[in-house]
Each structure stands twice: as structure tokens, then as C-alpha cells.
Amino acid sequence: MRILGISAFYHDSAAALIEDGRIVAAAQEERFTRQKHDPAFPTQAINYCLAEAGCRMADIDHVVFYDKPFLKFERLLETYLATSPRGFRSFKTAMPVWIKEKLFQKGVLRKQLGKIAGTRSWDGSLLFTEHHLAHAASAFFPSPFTSAAVLTMDGVGEWCTTSLGHGRGNDIEILKEIHFPHSLGLLYSAFTYYTGFKVNSGEYKLMGLAPYGRPLFVQTILDHLIDLKEDGSFRLDQRYFDYCTGLTMTSDAFHRLFGGGPRKPESPLTQREMDLAASIQVVTEEVVMRLARYARRETGERNLCLAGGVALNCVANGKLLKEGVFDEIWIQPAAGDAGGALGAALAVWHGYLDSARTVNGGDSMSGAYLGPKFGQDEIEQRLAAAGAIYNVLDDGALITSTVDSLAEEKAVGWMQGRMEFGPRALGGRSILGDPRSPTMQKTLNLKVKYRESFRPFAPSVRREDVADWFDIDTDSPYMLLVGDVLDRRRLRPNRDDEGLFGIDRLNVPRSEIPAVTHVDYSARVQTVHRDTNPRYWELLSAFKERTGCPVLVNTSFNVRGEPIVCTPEDAFRCFMGTEIERLVVGNCMLRKEDQPAALRQDYKDRFELD
Known part of the structure; x- marks a missing residue:
């Protein structure tokens, strides 16, 4: 069938x-x-x-x-x-x-x-x-639980924007729904729009911006925009929004409430946008927490499954895990419409x-490695047809050479096995770097990804090493849980740095792995498992043996506005259009200095900004 x-x-x-x-x-x-x-x-x-x-x-x-x-x-x-x-x-x-x-x-x-x-x-x-039954099914049926509470939260499906279900065996019973126009996803998107980012694309930027700000507007949001009940149900005051009647997200009343019109896209960020981001993030976390507590009471379950676009808010997911409302949480890696x-x-x-x-x-997601893969012969043929110069290495030499490059603080494009399903690169289509480097975050953002400097990068860490570096000791294979870097791995800022606000805090090293430590000491953790991605696990093991650190910077293999690469040709074009210094595709190793100068591209303005 x-x-x-x-x-x-x-x-x-x-x-x-x-x-x-x-x-x-x-x-x-x-x-x-x-x-x-x-x-x-x-x-x-x-x-x-x-x-x-x-x-x-x-x-x-x-x-x-x-x-x-x-x-x-x-x-x-x-x-x-x-x-x-x-x-x-x-x-x-x-x-x-x-x-x-x-x-x-x-x-x-x-x-x-x-x-x-x-x-x-x-x-x-x-x-x-x-729509929300599809989300609920994507959350519960592939999960490792025989029964669980199921929460779905997004912008809107047909009518539903939030649902609570109870999954048991091969059945999901939908118990409660919240309907349009009352939507946590649309509330978050309204602030995405207002702070100058693109709706249905820039929400994760808003989440990444939040730690730079202060939650000064939380009470304003709760007093005027959202009537939040103890059970997590809510209603939005439509006077402040324009998504029902207009072609934008926020109304003039919203602009008056927050002291001005929306930020113009690509204009400089101010402390105001950072404070707004911090505020809507706190409100979102509170809504999710109340919904989860209600789900626990209503279903009696110890396990929770999540899907829908709001489930990609890994900061809220991490807070929920830490709160201990549920013993275990499983989140669909392609939580959005895909x-x-x-x-x-x-x-x-x-x-x-x-x-x-x-x-x-x-779970039954195979590590989310559900996309196309390419055999070694096909990789070599495709790269040769693209004009690439490469060396074919055996498995051991490939790992050793890649570790050498990473330890030299080079950016490495890494394309192996099947492509990931969902918005996160998980070691199949990734750009990798040394997390110990204090300059790696800025270098990757500005010279490789061509994106805003404030955006954080995620750490990949072997599952067996995660508790030695971060304050979580659970599976997080899909990069959907945020944890904090352990106290003993942190660096204390000096007195001059303690008074900094906003983006000024970006360049202060905060831990032994500064490239993946956000300004609030948080990190969006991916645990790497030997059974689902053995080659990536071997790379982390070799890097740990060389450096004592089992962590790598892992960001998606693309530039801003470009989808994650799929084919060897996509990977080679991105390699030649950015300042990535090494490319590893299958068992092929490519060095930037060996490539024909005529194949160099300027990727910076090639794609529409996200």
C-alpha cells in the first residue's frame, strides 16, 4: 500500500x-x-x-x-x-x-x-x-510514544489555529481547538512584520534577536493584544491587526500602541526592535506553557508531541522541557506546512x-534524512561536468583532512548522504566550523551566509557528550530544543563588557565554544546519533580526539534567501559563490584555491532576501 x-x-x-x-x-x-x-x-x-x-x-x-x-x-x-x-x-x-x-x-x-x-x-x-489533523498526525504517528498529548500551533489552517489532541495507538482524538482570527502564529508573525522581517520566513530571526533585548512590552501585549486565560486559551483584539481586512499584519492602532510604524526592511536594527522581540518571545513562551499544562491535565499523559509552525520555536520548546510539565517531548522536524x-x-x-x-x-523519521542521495560515481561525474577540481579520499583520510580544515578555522561545506526534510540542516547538507573560534560566528554570517550579524549558529554534538557541555541530557536530533551552555564551560565577561546592550554584546566571548553560544548563554542543540548519521558522528569523534571538543558549528548549506543545497552542483555553486574554503561531497574533497578562477561567482545578491 x-x-x-x-x-x-x-x-x-x-x-x-x-x-x-x-x-x-x-x-x-x-x-x-x-x-x-x-x-x-x-x-x-x-x-x-x-x-x-x-x-x-x-x-x-x-x-x-x-x-x-x-x-x-x-x-x-x-x-x-x-x-x-x-x-x-x-x-x-x-x-x-x-x-x-x-x-x-x-x-x-x-x-x-x-x-x-x-x-x-x-x-x-x-x-x-x-490541516491541523495533518499536523497532529505528523507529530504523533512518527513519534516514539504509544500514547501522548498532541499540540499543534500555527498561523491558520482552514479555521483552526491551535489544537489539542490525544494520541493513542493508531488514533488521534482532537479534544479542543482555537479558531481564526485568534492565532498565536499570526500574533508572532505580526511582530515579525512590525520589526521589519518577512512573514512566514523571518520568524526565526525574531526568535534569534530576542536575547539582545529586554522584555519591556510584555504587559502591554497582555493588556491590549491578547486576552490569555489560565488554560492557555486566548483571544486577540482585532483592532490592532490587519490580516483579516487588509494586506498587512498590523493596524494603525498597533503602531500607535508601540510608538511608530513598522521598521523598514533591511534598515538598521535598534534597541526597540530587540525589546519587542524579547517581549513577544516571553508572551509566546507563556502561552505555550499554559497550553502544555492544560494538555497534561486534560489527557493525563506524560509525553507530548508538537507540530505546526510555532513548534519551530525551539526556545519555547527548551523552556517547556526544562519546566518538566511533560517527561518527554517529541517535535516533528518538518513542523511547518511541509x-x-x-x-x-x-x-x-x-x-x-x-x-x-x-x-x-x-521515532520513525530516520533522522529526517528522507531526501535525495547521490552515489560516489554520480558525485564525481556531476562535479567533473561542473568543472570542479577534486581529490577522492578513502573514508579515514576524508575525516582526517576535514578535521584538519576545521581545526585551522576554515569554513567547510559538508554534503553527505540523504538530504534533510524540514528547515534544519542536520549534517547532510551543512556548513561546518570550529565552535572554539571567537570570530567564526561573524565570519560565517557576513562572509559565507551573507546574513544579519546577530543571528546565532547551532552546535552539533555527539549524543553521548551533550550533558558534558549543555544543561540538557536528552535526544535533540532535529535541532528543536534550546539548552544553556554549562556554567563550567562559560567565560565571565569583564567589567567593561557587563554594561553592554543590544548588538554590542555580540562580540563578547561567552564560553569555550563562543561561536555557538548566544548572548544569553543559550544554544540550539543538535544531538548526533551514530545509527542515523554515522559519518557525521565519526567526524565529531575525530574532532573531539584532535581538540578535546566534541562540538561543531552547524549551519545550513546555503546563503541567505537560497534553499538548502540538494545536488552536488548546488553545493559546488554555493562553494564557488561564497568564502567557504573547503567542500566535502561524498568522498570528494575540494579546496577553493584549486578551483578555476573563471568559475568563481558572486552569490551575495543572487537570491531574493528572506
Whole structure:
């Protein structure tokens, strides 16, 4: 039994294929088209999934879409009517697209699937699942738990913005929902927009900016924007927002409340933006904490599963873990809309088809390494065709040479095995660096990633070493939990540094691993496991043997505005367009100084800013 799940037409389109309940493949369309957050029908992602499974569209038993278009249309229409005439401008913009395409999405999907099948229209079983059920299924069914509370939180699906479910065996019962326009995701996105970042893209920047600020506006938010109850339920005062009636997130009332209009994108950041970021982060954490406490009381469960875009807020997740509301937390690595493709497929397998579920002590995501991989012969052929100069090394020499480069504080592009599913690079498509270097963070941000200097980097650490460096001792394979660097690993700032505020705090070394230690001593930890990524684990082991440090800087292999690289050609282009000094693809080692000068590129302005 093969089931193909699809998410599309909003952002982060993706496809996922399961076979008899086993996750065979999953990937975002952006990785193939090279368009960040590509919302288009995921033709190339589907073709990849079919190839990975060794089948054709004719061999697919069910295709399932990750939300219900008619329910979403109902929500849009009711919202426009309820806010008339203020909502007319938004109504006028949206309706032609809905009438032309989205209202008849079933036909659009069949036509697109037919193109892949080589026919005019695909006539197989086409199913639809509700958006938040897809999120809940993506959270619970791949988790290592036989039963758990399930929280989903995002901007909005059809009507639902937050749901509490109870997962048991192969069943998820949705117990409570919060509906549009009351949305924690949209509240956070409103501050993303107001502080000058791009909605549905820059929320993680807001989270990274928060530790530079002071939570001065928390009470203002709680007094005016959100009516938060003890059980985590809430309502937003729509006078301060414009997402229902206009084409922006915040209203004039919002701007008056916070003393001015939104920051212009790419303009200098001020202490005000940092304080706003700190404030909305504190409020978000409080909402999540109250929802979690209620979920524990309501379900009686000791385990929690999370999905939806808000579940990518790894700072809130780390606070939740530390609070001990639940014994264990598992978060879907593709928590946003891309993961809805996988959740939709699993919802059909377990819910619609009532198939049994087996739990074997670990999750079923295969470390999130569910994307394309390339054999050594193919890697060499592709690199040679691109004009690359490389040496082929055996496994031991490859690890040794890479450790040499890292210990010399070189930036290393690292492309190995299958590509990751979800927004995080996890050692399959990563840029690596020495975390002990006090200049590595700035170098990677400004000279390699071409992004804002304030943004932190994550540490990869062997699972068996994590508790020796960070205040968490649990699995965090998907970089979705934040912990603090241990006290004994920290460096105390001198008196001159103690009084610094904002970005001025960036260049103060704070620990033995300053490149991955944020200004509040926090770190977005990835634990690396030998069974899911043996080569990356071996690299960390060799680096530890050489330096005494089992940690590496791990950031996604791309530049700002570019999707994470997928193919050897993508990796080589990014290598040649940035100041990455070494590239390791499979067993091929490339040195920048050996490459033809004519192949150098300027990647800095190649992609639209995120």
C-alpha cells in the first residue's frame, strides 16, 4: 500500500511517500526549483519520491492533500463578510485566484498528477484531510510514544489555529481547538512584520534577536493584544491587526500602541526592535506553557508531541522541557506546512485505513534524512561536468583532512548522504566550523551566509557528550530544543563588557565554544546519533580526539534567501559563490584555491532576501 501526501499552494510545498506505513521519502519543492518557500504544486518533489520508492503514479493507492479547500474558502468568505466594507480590498485581491483555481482544487490536483502520470488527468483515489489533523498526525504517528498529548500551533489552517489532541495507538482524538482570527502564529508573525522581517520566513530571526533585548512590552501585549486565560486559551483584539481586512499584519492602532510604524526592511536594527522581540518571545513562551499544562491535565499523559509552525520555536520548546510539565517531548522536524504532506499520508494510513501502528522505542523519521542521495560515481561525474577540481579520499583520510580544515578555522561545506526534510540542516547538507573560534560566528554570517550579524549558529554534538557541555541530557536530533551552555564551560565577561546592550554584546566571548553560544548563554542543540548519521558522528569523534571538543558549528548549506543545497552542483555553486574554503561531497574533497578562477561567482545578491 503506497500513499502519497502533498502540501501546496501556500508556502513550503512538499511531497511525502509512505509504503505500508513506512516513511520512504519526503522533500520540499524548493530544494529542486531553488525558489525559497516555493508554494507551487510539488512536481519535482513528487517525482523524487516516486523514484526513491521505485514506482510510478499508477502504483500509488491514495493521494492525500493536506487541507480542505472548501473549508478554507468558507473561512475567507465569512471573514470578508464579517469585516465588510473594510475587507473589500483583500477580498478583491484574493477572489480571482480562488474562483479560477483554488475553489476547484480537486480538478487542479488531478490535472497536475496526470502530467506526472503521463495522462490528461489522474483518476486514482484523491483524499483530503484537515490541516491541523495533518499536523497532529505528523507529530504523533512518527513519534516514539504509544500514547501522548498532541499540540499543534500555527498561523491558520482552514479555521483552526491551535489544537489539542490525544494520541493513542493508531488514533488521534482532537479534544479542543482555537479558531481564526485568534492565532498565536499570526500574533508572532505580526511582530515579525512590525520589526521589519518577512512573514512566514523571518520568524526565526525574531526568535534569534530576542536575547539582545529586554522584555519591556510584555504587559502591554497582555493588556491590549491578547486576552490569555489560565488554560492557555486566548483571544486577540482585532483592532490592532490587519490580516483579516487588509494586506498587512498590523493596524494603525498597533503602531500607535508601540510608538511608530513598522521598521523598514533591511534598515538598521535598534534597541526597540530587540525589546519587542524579547517581549513577544516571553508572551509566546507563556502561552505555550499554559497550553502544555492544560494538555497534561486534560489527557493525563506524560509525553507530548508538537507540530505546526510555532513548534519551530525551539526556545519555547527548551523552556517547556526544562519546566518538566511533560517527561518527554517529541517535535516533528518538518513542523511547518511541509510536514503536512507527511502528516496527511500518515492520517490516511492510520485513520482512514485503520492500519495498526508499531512503536519500537525510537521515532520513525530516520533522522529526517528522507531526501535525495547521490552515489560516489554520480558525485564525481556531476562535479567533473561542473568543472570542479577534486581529490577522492578513502573514508579515514576524508575525516582526517576535514578535521584538519576545521581545526585551522576554515569554513567547510559538508554534503553527505540523504538530504534533510524540514528547515534544519542536520549534517547532510551543512556548513561546518570550529565552535572554539571567537570570530567564526561573524565570519560565517557576513562572509559565507551573507546574513544579519546577530543571528546565532547551532552546535552539533555527539549524543553521548551533550550533558558534558549543555544543561540538557536528552535526544535533540532535529535541532528543536534550546539548552544553556554549562556554567563550567562559560567565560565571565569583564567589567567593561557587563554594561553592554543590544548588538554590542555580540562580540563578547561567552564560553569555550563562543561561536555557538548566544548572548544569553543559550544554544540550539543538535544531538548526533551514530545509527542515523554515522559519518557525521565519526567526524565529531575525530574532532573531539584532535581538540578535546566534541562540538561543531552547524549551519545550513546555503546563503541567505537560497534553499538548502540538494545536488552536488548546488553545493559546488554555493562553494564557488561564497568564502567557504573547503567542500566535502561524498568522498570528494575540494579546496577553493584549486578551483578555476573563471568559475568563481558572486552569490551575495543572487537570491531574493528572506
